[in-house]
Amino acid sequence: MTIKDKQWLLWISELQAIGQCGLTYTTSDFDRERFIRLTELAAEMASELALSPPETIKAMFTLEQNAYATPILDIRSFVLKNDKILLVKERSDCLWTLPGGFADVNESPSEAVVRETFEESGFLVKPRYLLALWDKLKHDHPLAWPHIYKCVFHCDLVSGEARSNIEISDIDFFSIDLLPDLSTPRVTRKQLETLYALTRNSQATVFD
Numbered sequence: 640m641t642i643k644d645k646q647w648l649l650w651i652s653e654l655q656a657i658g659q660c661g662l663t664y665t666t667s668d669f670d671r672e673r674f675i676r677l678t679e680l681a682a683e684m685a686s687e688l689a690l691s692p693p694e695t696i697k698a699m700f701t702l703e704q705n706a707y708a709t710p711i712l713d714i715r716s717f718v719l720k721n722d723k724i725l726l727v728k729e730r731s732d733c734l735w736t737l738p739g740g741f742a743d744v745n746e747s748p749s750e751a752v753v754r755e756t757f758e759e760s761g762f763l764v765k766p767r768y769l770l771a772l773w774d775k776l777k778h779d780h781p782l783a784w785p786h787i788y789k790c791v792f793h794c795d796l797v798s799g800e801a802r803s804n805i806e807i808s809d810i811d812f813f814s815i816d817l818l819p820d821l822s823t824p825r826v827t828r829k830q831l832e833t834l835y836a837l838t839r840n841s842q843a844t845v846f847d
Contacts (some may be wrong), residue, residue, distance in 0.1 A: 644688060644782050645776065645782070647684070647688060648685075648688065648776070648782060649776070650684075651681050651684050651685050651688070652785070652786050654677060654678075654680065654681040654684070655678060655681040655682075655685075655708065656708035657674075657677060658674045658675070658677040658678035658681060659678065659708040660708055661673075661674035661677070662674045662675065662678070688782060710774075710785070710786040710787055710788045711741055711785055711786070711787050711788070712741065712742045712748070712751075712787075712788050712790055713739065713740065713741055713742075713775075713787050713788065713789045713790065713825075714739050714740065714741070714742050714748055714751040714752045714755055714790050714792070715736075715737040715738065715739030715752070715755075715789060715790070715791045715792070715825075715826070716737060716738050716739055716752045716755070716756040716764055716766075716791070716792055716794040717737060717770055717791055717792065717793050717794065717834045717835075717838070718738075718756070718762070718764055718794050718795075718796050719796075719838060720796055720812050721812070722814070723812035723813055723814055724737075724812060724813050724814075724815065724818075724831065724835065725737075725738060725760060725762065725796070725810070725811075725812055726738075726810075726811060726812070726813055726818075726819065727759050727760055727807045727809070727810050728807060728808045728809035728810070728811075728819075729806065729807065729808075729822050729825070730805070730806055730807065730808045731806070732822055732824075733808070734819075734820050734821055734822035734823075735813075735818075735819045735820065735821055735822060736821065736822040736825035736826045737791065737825070737826050737831075738755060738756040738759040738760045738762075739752065739755045739756065739759070739791075740755045740758075740759070742790075748769075748790055748792070749766045749792065752764070752766055752790075752792045752794065753765070753766065753794075756794065757799070758804065759804070759806065759807050759810075760799075760801060760802070760807070760810045761799050761800055761801050761802030761810065762796055762797075762798070762799035762800070762801070762810075763796075763797045763798045763799045764794035764795060764796055764797055765794060765795045765797050766792040766793070766794050767792070767793045767794060767795055768792070768793055768844070769790065769791070769792055769793075769844050770791045770792060770793045770834050770837050770838070770844060770845070771789070771790075771791040771830075771833070771834060771837070771844065771845045771846065772788065772789070772790050772791075772844065772845075772846040772847070773788065773789040773791075773830070773845075773846070773847050774786075774788060774789075774847040775787040775788070775789055777847045778827060778829075778830065779823075779827050779829065780823060780824055780827065781823055781824050783824055791830075791834060793834075793837075793838055815831065815832065815835045818831065833845065
């Protein structure tokens with residue numbers, strides 16, 4: 640992601656958020672038309688950055704028009720076994736990442752990380768503490784929308800066995816020095832190195 644692309648993404652995200660919040664709270668039919676057009680313009684601009692086809696982005700924007708615009712919460716677990724990191728291989732890009740995904744309504748972050756880790760790996764974990772709370776835009780991920788916060792818990796492995804599913808093709812543990820090809824929209828090598836160092840040195844939670 641270039642600095643120029645990132646700046647455009649920030650502008651687009653803000654325009655979309657203004658449009659979404661306006662549609663949520665306006666009582667004026669005239670303003671509603673303006674906010675709809677603002678949202679459409681943001682979607683068209685996003686498509687020019689090749690984030691997704693215009694119709695896909697417009698559909699995503701439309702789904703979010705009845706609520707205040709906020710970042711989405713992506714929950715991940717950092718699990719060590721014999722000093723190796725638990726990673727899962729995504730079927731969508733055939734690359735590896737930490738187990739996890741978006742939090743669901745009516746569950747806490749710690750409940751979400753337990754559920755997501757079990758669904759994606761087959762392992763039951765117990766969260767110990769929060770390792771990191773990151774703003775995806777402030778890290779070296781490929782250009783993407785929507786705006787996401789990444790929440791990573793250090794978790795203990797309780798029980799279970801590796802089990803693939805419709806989203807995950809493989810599950811394994813890797814040394815920090817021998818990491819596989821990573822799904823960089825989800826996690827970067829630098830992030831894994833930071834998380835590993837935090838668990839080794841008992842440092843405080845890192846955040847953006």
